[in-house]
Amino acid sequence: MWWRRRAGAAAHLLVGEWGEEQAERWLRAKGYRVLGRRVKVGLRDELDLVMRSPEQVLVFVEVKTRADEEFGRPFAAIDQRKRKALSRAAWTYMKRMHPKPAYFRFDVVEVIGTPEQSAPVVRHIENAFSLLGRKRISW
Numbered sequence: 001m002w003w004r005r006r007a008g009a010a011a012h013l014l015v016g017e018w019g020e021e022q023a024e025r026w027l028r029a030k031g032y033r034v035l036g037r038r039v040k041v042g043l044r045d046e047l048d049l050v051m052r053s054p055e056q057v058l059v060f061v062e063v064k065t066r067a068d069e070e071f072g073r074p075f076a077a078i079d080q081r082k083r084k085a086l087s088r089a090a091w092t093y094m095k096r097m098h099p100k101p102a103y104f105r106f107d108v109v110e111v112i113g114t115p116e117q118s119a120p121v122v123r124h125i126e127n128a129f130s131l132l133g134r135k136r137i138s139w
Contacts, residue, residue: 019064023109032053034049035051035058047089050093059104060106064078065112069112078108083106
């Protein structure tokens, strides 16, 4: 079970991992293919999920897990600083890819629920924000 994976890990980290698993399962059912999970890029950046959409678009997925809707909406947690960190991580990830992607986007998946509940609510926001920074896309 999910809570036995990392003994001694903080409960909120385990719930976050559970939410990522739920988001991945939901997206796979929609035809997405997983390229990476919890991808560390550089010293401080991490991408929750890197996937390929059914249309062959590279998708960087940020997963936000909430116990219920009273804890806010996902965009409240993705401020300018977080978007910049995700953009930096995605840019570094894409520079290492061969061949380079023609299209990419940032999606947000909101998972509402807890591991104790039977079925969480999953909401997918496609193309949630664009690449930040002064990056020229030319390979």
